[in-house]
Amino acid sequence: MKNISLLLILILGCTAYSQYAPEFEEYKAKYGDANKVIMNKEVVLNLDIKDNDLEITQENIEENLFMTDGANMAAREDLNFSYFFELLDIEAYSTVYNNDKPDEFKVDNFVEKDNMDNSFYDDSKSLVFLYPNLKKGAKSYIKYSERIKNPRFLGAFFLGDIFPIDHAKYSIVADKDITLSFREFNTEGIDIQYKKEEKWGKVIYTWEVKSVDKYKIEDNGPDFRSFLPHILPVITSYNSGGAQVNLSGSVNDLYDWYYSLVKDINNQAPDANLVKVVEGLTKNKASEIEKVKAIYYWTQDNIKYIAYEYALGGFIPREANLVFDRKYGDCKDNSSILKEMLEIAGIEGNLTWIGTRSISYKYDEVPTPLVDNHMILSYRDNNGEVYFLDGTGRYNPLEIPSSFIQGKEALIENGKGEYILEEVPVIPASRNVIRDTTILKIEGSELKGSSHARITGYGKIDYAFHLEEMDTESKIQEFYNYRFEKGNNKFLIDSLEEFNRTDYEKPLEVRYTFGIKDYIKDFGDEIYLNLNLNREVTSFKIDKPRKTAVEYEFTKTYDFKNTLKIPEAYGIEYLPENFKVSNDFFSAEINYSLQGKSLIYEFKAVLDFIILTPDQQSEFNSLLEDLEKAFKEVIILKKINN
Structure with missing residues (x-):
């Protein structure tokens, strides 16, 4: 017992010493x-x-x-x-x-x-x-x-x-x-x-x-x-x-330094082959803006974005002839060749410094190179409208700037000692639309459909960018199965056709047929069916309270129309009430209507924001909770007794 007591004393004595820092x-x-x-x-x-x-x-x-x-x-x-x-x-x-x-x-x-x-x-x-x-x-x-x-x-x-x-x-x-x-x-x-x-x-x-x-x-x-x-x-x-x-007392000082780095680029005669490319692109183009589009889209298609910078090379664009020869370059190099190609066509383009949305400073707040991290080219048409051309992009139409510069200030060159500050617009939700029109019919417990999807704006750019990596039909179908999913995870596309995927000017259009197995609930005389087939908008719900804003890539509009052919022996027993919520930055509505033997379901949601403050997040969540309740509503079809 004495030995055990002594051992305990030794153990307790050792544990009195800390294994941690004093603080x-x-x-x-x-x-x-x-x-x-x-x-x-x-x-x-x-x-x-x-x-x-x-x-x-x-x-x-x-x-x-x-x-x-x-x-x-x-x-x-x-x-x-x-x-x-x-x-x-x-x-x-x-x-x-x-x-x-x-x-x-x-x-x-x-x-x-x-x-x-x-x-x-x-x-x-x-x-x-x-x-x-x-x-x-x-x-x-x-x-x-x-x-x-x-x-x-x-x-x-x-x-x-x-x-x-x-x-x-x-x-x-x-x-x-x-x-x-x-x-x-x-x-x-x-x-x-x-x-x-x-x-x-x-x-x-x-x-x-x-x-x-x-x-x-x-x-x-x-x-x-x-x-x-x-x-x-x-x-x-x-x-x-x-x-x-x-040095850095004002935006003037920053611009003067930037201008000193770019004023001597492209002083040599343009490559003869580059001149031929420009002449071929602009031939038979009726207007200046059509020429600009042709040159801009060619650059996106043919000059690969690979940034290689060293010392002041991170601020000085390379010569257009070199970029044309290599067929790659960074953001400054793409702007350099765009500027030269427009000049060959007799059109003025202006080098433009800009910070992406990953930088929160404005030029007058921080007139140093910390304010920006990107270069694009600006073009002003005869009506004074400015277009922001980012040659590093893919599938960007002339009218839509890269999504990551929306709302940012742009510092546009305008000769020695002269510059212009312009704000890049935030593209409204009305131009970023996912529209899906579907004809539905019931076959046993399966819901079958034929759809026509039409996607514009940043949504189209996003689809085209991801589809560029898809090199087989099965991968393409798998992609659309995920993006177009309706009803539940048993949704499966049977066939599809794409149109205008790589066309800069036209919307992406997809026609497809599909089936959703085990979606119909048949209780003898009654059929239960939820026509809220796409609920993607609820994925925007913020799960937990936040201290900071939420930032989104772009605004968005969802516009869905489902037309259900009511089975011959059935009529409408229950139709949910129409639904609508809205505030300054979000709206959603569901409408049901009957046209003969067809039941029309229409859903539209407009998410007209790219940033939500914590207060707006709470307000947005509240509206989405009301929408989620509306999404649970089902129609009831009842067999008609003759």
Whole structure:
């Protein structure tokens, strides 16, 4: 018994020592179920003038505490760099605790990795490494510095993260001859300690925060920069040899820099074969806009999108002759050849810089290259209407811009010192229509149908894009079985014909026949049938409350008409009431009518939005719940007694 008691004392004594960092229990109480806590994040941005030029370095420190057993899953770290961002000194290690004693495990294996995919190649790379021996209660530490080679590319400092931040500090140490402005985004409600002081000919700006809770990145949400709090510094000007150099103080400064990079492209004579292509495309075209369409559609069909960028090559389009010879290029290259081809045809096109919807900034907010990530071409017709031509797209009609630039500002070149800002329109739901007209008949327990589908706008582009990968009839039929599904999962297309799939101007049309087995409920004298065969609109319902907006690719209209041939020996016993709901951005209605021995069912829903705020989500869900109830309504056919 004495031996057992002694053993228990030894065990209890050992367990009094912690396997976790000293801060673990404090952070557990403070931040709850967080997987990781950013204990400390510090960045010092140094801005100096040397030899009449700017020299920029940045020092970064981050220390994290891992709170759960999955710590080893977060062991990987990637540090990004490129021609414009040079990594310098790096120190990284893990700290693991045993009996309250810290053991440090230094990172000594760094692997350089290219960042590329099948259609995008540039000089961006990652330095990849693993923190060794990470586990619950352990810490990671990293310290590194970097040289920023272009002063227009200063990045943001984020005061919020998907993990809690216990302490963060951002400092800028700038030469007194450097003029800065600061953009603050989403900082409402954040207790920021800001300080500005001058020491030894330097101006020091400091932002500091403590105890910032974690943010949630939600699926199908907007750009994280639209809700995460952050500070974005901008160098507006600096003094070089007694002269002021304007850098990024306004949209004018950004445009002047952009224009200096593109003003000399396509100065050589166009390739003779390219001239022949343009002449062939525009021959017999009666109007200028018809010529533009012919050239634009040829580019989409014949110039493959493959981005290959290095250094300023990420901002300077390649020569049209080279793009024509290669038959591939990035967004700037496609814009370059489009511009040249239009010029050969005697038509003016203008290079256009734009940010996709993945960037939430506007040009006057952030007049630096961070505001955009894409180049297209603009064409203005004789009536002043602007068309936005994206040569990297597929099946985009002239009148419909790429979906991912809807609602965005476009910076259009207009000669030296002159530019135009235009907003790309959001294409209304009335132009993105899925219309399906169906004749139905009952054969035993099976519902048989013959349909004619007509798809326009972004819906047609989406279908054509996906069908491009389908190389057999069975794959095509499988695709349409999924997209056109009606009633239940026993829906099966028997035959189909496609029309205009690759025609830029005409809607996609599909004629098909189908059957839905075991769909009819026959109770002797009565037949029960639900004519709400397509309920895809209810898939837009938001499952749980959100803090951020929901973003959709494009607006949409569903328009379905089902005509049921009532069996000869039956009449209508019960017909559901017509139904209608609507608000400013959504409407849906169901109408039933009888024409002789045919029962007409009509459903139309208009989703005229691409973003829903949390308040709109709640309102939308409420309308969809009412619609779901209406979708459950069935018609009852009753046998007629002669």
